[in-house]
Amino acid sequence: MRFTAVVDGTADRAADGPPGGARRQAAALGAFLRAGLTGAAGGDTLVFYHDEREKDRLVALAPTRDIRLVRTGLRRFERMAALLSAQAEGGQTHLFLFAGGPAGTELATRMACRSGGEVLTDVLNAETAPDRLSCRRSIYSGHLMGRFELSVRPWCVSVDPSWADSDESEAIEHVVLSDTDETGGDGPEPFADRELLEAPSSGDLAGSRFVVVAGSGAGSRGGVEHIAEAARRLGATFGVTRPVAMSAWAPMDRLIGMSGARTAPALCIVAGASGAPAFYWGIEKAGLIVAVDVDAHAPIVREADLVLLDDAVAVLEELAAIVAAEREAR
Amino acid sequence: MSAMRILAYFRVTPDYEALRESEWAAGAARSTSAADGSNAMGEPNAPSGVDTRYVRRILNCFDESALELALRLSNALVRLGSAADLGALSVGAPDAEPHLKTLLALGFERAARVHAEAALDFAPALSAALIAAYTQRIDHSDLLVMGARSGPGDGGTVPFRVAEQLGWPCLTQVTEVEPLAEGRLRVTLMTEDGLQRLTARTPCVLAVGNAVVSHLRVPTLTDRLAVKDKQPFVMEPADLGVDLVDAVRRQATILTALEGIDWRRESILIAGDTPRTKAQALFDSRLKNLLEKL
Numbered sequence: 148m149r150f151t152a153v154v155d156g157t158a159d160r161a162a163d164g165p166p167g168g169a170r171r172q173a174a175a176l177g178a179f180l181r182a183g184l185t186g187a188a189g190g191d192t193l194v195f196y197h198d199e200r201e202k203d204r205l206v207a208l209a210p211t212r213d214i215r216l217v218r219t220g221l222r223r224f225e226r227m228a229a230l231l232s233a234q235a236e237g238g239q240t241h242l243f244l245f246a247g248g249p250a251g252t253e254l255a256t257r258m259a260c261r262s263g264g265e266v267l268t269d270v271l272n273a274e275t276a277p278d279r280l281s282c283r284r285s286i287y288s289g290h291l292m293g294r295f296e297l298s299v300r301p302w303c304v305s306v307d308p309s310w311a312d313s314d315e316s317e318a319i320e321h322v323v324l325s326d327t328d329e330t331g332g333d334g335p336e337p338f339a340d341r342e343l344l345e346a347p348s349s350g351d352l353a354g355s356r357f358v359v360v361a362g363s364g365a366g367s368r369g370g371v372e373h374i375a376e377a378a379r380r381l382g383a384t385f386g387v388t389r390p391v392a393m394s395a396w397a398p399m400d401r402l403i404g405m406s407g408a409r410t411a412p413a414l415c416i417v418a419g420a421s422g423a424p425a426f427y428w429g430i431e432k433a434g435l436i437v438a439v440d441v442d443a444h445a446p447i448v449r450e451a452d453l454v455l456l457d458d459a460v461a462v463l464e465e466l467a468a469i470v471a472a473e474r475e476a477r
Numbered sequence: 478m479s480a481m482r483i484l485a486y487f488r489v490t491p492d493y494e495a496l497r498e499s500e501w502a503a504g505a506a507r508s509t510s511a512a513d514g515s516n517a518m519g520e521p522n523a524p525s526g527v528d529t530r531y532v533r534r535i536l537n538c539f540d541e542s543a544l545e546l547a548l549r550l551s552n553a554l555v556r557l558g559s560a561a562d563l564g565a566l567s568v569g570a571p572d573a574e575p576h577l578k579t580l581l582a583l584g585f586e587r588a589a590r591v592h593a594e595a596a597l598d599f600a601p602a603l604s605a606a607l608i609a610a611y612t613q614r615i616d617h618s619d620l621l622v623m624g625a626r627s628g629p630g631d632g633g634t635v636p637f638r639v640a641e642q643l644g645w646p647c648l649t650q651v652t653e654v655e656p657l658a659e660g661r662l663r664v665t666l667m668t669e670d671g672l673q674r675l676t677a678r679t680p681c682v683l684a685v686g687n688a689v690v691s692h693l694r695v696p697t698l699t700d701r702l703a704v705k706d707k708q709p710f711v712m713e714p715a716d717l718g719v720d721l722v723d724a725v726r727r728q729a730t731i732l733t734a735l736e737g738i739d740w741r742r743e744s745i746l747i748a749g750d751t752p753r754t755k756a757q758a759l760f761d762s763r764l765k766n767l768l769e770k771l
Contacts, residue, residue, distance in 0.1 A: 168669040249649045256634040260641035265730045268632040287629045288493050292736040299729035337646035338675045345672040356771045393691040450740045461752035
């Protein structure tokens with residue numbers, strides 16, 4: 148069973164704008180191929196690109212030796228899906244892998260619809276057999292893991308965003324098998340006047356070594372602001388759970404969890420969050436988790452290394468004062 | 478000028494955060510002991526799946542944003558002197574009826590439900606087929622607005638599946654939408670490159686993500702009384718040309734088993750009498766050393 152890993156490098160531009168997501172996609176796919184996929188007998192990478200100047204850099208990122216390059220318009224997912232579907236027809240490859248995130252979901256879904264195959268998104272691991280693909284992915288908002296079996300091919304699978312955590316990479320001697328220009332068939336752009344309002348602003352959470360998270364146990368917008376201020380004094384990056392962001396007690400770019408940022412800090416203090424799985428997914432890789440909550444029965448109490456049963460705002464303010472005094476004394 | 482026909486799709490789901498931990502474990506255990514092992518979910522909710530019958534039903538959070546954004550878009554079109562014709566659709570069990578009544582009271586002109594039970598829970602292709610058929614054959618909508626993710630499978634594929642069936646473009650992770658002239662819309666969305674704004678032309682599908690607008694407004698008693706005789710329209714899948722039983726049987730992606738997830742850690746209690754003494758004990762025992770290394 149051979150696979151094709153698909154990387155969308157069309158938004159990676161050399162001269163203008165921020166680098167696109169190709170590095171993250173390639174890292175996630177590489178990690179999945181090393182540790183998440185069993186039973187496959189090798190495969191290649193199909194890289195979509197737009198800017199000629201980015202080609203060498205994109206080739207260097209690819210997670211397999213063999214690479215096929217295809218030039219298309221910027222983020223033209225419908226076009227890419229049509230090209231992928233044509234590739235699958237009559238080919239030897241039955242498994243197509245995409246990185247997690249909205250772009251991977253769109254590409255995998257559109258490809259499956261066009262090729263008559265099946266799609267499964269956010270897959271944690273997969274095992275191939277000649278006539279079926281077994282996959283595991285989280286379901287019920289992270290409360291359970293589900294095992295799925297896909298029968299009709301091609302199988303279009305996007306990998307769970309957690310595979311992008313890995314910063315390991317293999318040194319690979321790449322071979323470019325083909326390079327085709329498909330920009331001629333792009334058709335009219337469905338969307339116009341695209342403007343970038345803000346660069347991604349939650350990136351500080353993903354790379355932070357120390358995160359303080361406020362949950363709805365903070366009680367009010369004021370409570371959340373007190374915790375944010377304590378986080379600032381502690382030198383921590385501030386994040387919130389979904390209920391806090393939904394109440395507009397903090398900006399949406401502070402959201403941690405399945406619909407927000409995924410973090411892996413050495414230290415994470417969770418202040419007033421119950422520990423719903425969709426949130427916990429965003430901190431599961433933390434080195435030390437400290438939970439501060441009044442509810443001894445909240446799931447976060449079992450999911451933390453250290454537990455303080457008390458008012459989250461009061462404890463965080465005291466902790467910030469203790470750390471500030473300690474720093475001053477030195 | 479003809480009115481823009483807007484259709485907002487939503488799903489009603491059990492509040493999973495309200496389900497006891499023991500029920501998740503029991504659901505996982507039942508699934509692996511299912512005799513034929515063919516489908517972990519069995520028939521509606523029992524015996525081999527997770528029993529969610531006893532928890533309250535809520536609007537899927539992304540769908541709730543989608544409904545409010547659709548209302549605001551409709552209001553903005555009217556303010557601009559254009560016309561808007563707003564409808565709501567849900568696919569699922571009768572749990573959706575109170576929400577459909579609420580939407581009628583809020584000014585939605587049409588409210589419909591395609592009747593289907595839990596068979597749709599892990600069958601996004603079926604949901605998409607029903608939504609697309611209703612949009613095209615019954616509603617003749619120009620714009621479909623829905624949450625980017627919904628339901629227990631939560632794979633985020635439904636908006637794109639619908640878009641593929643309709644042959645429409647689709648934008649996902651939408652956070653705001655404003656009307657422009659001639660059926661065009663100014664759409665704000667969160668992409669991997671950052672927050673972007675662009676112009677979309679109808680027809681299209683908008684899948685709403687982490688919008689700041691996250692709560693559906695509440696109708697007044699007067700609003701409710703004004704529509705007390707109006708009922709949501711209920712249809713069967715067969716009315717849309719979909720044979721649900723056959724479609725379920727022909728599914729090519731099957732959920733075969735459920736597994737629990739164990740996130741337990743040491744859970745060591747830091748004791749103390751006041752927030753101050755507890756914070757001090759935490760600092761002295763673990764944080765002092767750790768913070769020096771960060």
